[in-house]
Amino acid sequence: MYEPGASADVLAVFGFSPSDFEEEFELMPDILPSFAVFEAMSTQWRTGACGATGLDYGALPAVMRLMAVPAAQRRSIFHDLRIMEAEALACMAQGKE
DSSP states (O other): OOOOOOOHHHHHHTTOOGGGGOOOOOOOGGGHHHHHHHHHTTTOEEEETTEEEEEOGGGHHHHHHHTTOOHHHHHHHHHHHHHHHHHHHHHHHHTTO
16 A cells, blocks of 8 residues: 655645655554555545545445445445545545635
């Protein structure tokens, strides 16, 4: 899941420096399957004139099948996904204030 960050030169083009992105976090092992599904849904945001409005849940069953999520875990992962989605939307909205 790790992808290297942009180089300092690339960040500078956009007015950033590597120190702007030094925040680290850890995921508890029990949330990893939910996070993996959320990350896999990263291209499935519904957007409108005001930006993202939420994830496209129509893609979720296919994503869960492709990631081999057991049927018994899907309800729990959907619950976690909605929490992450709400927090992501709140973070996106902060930049619009």
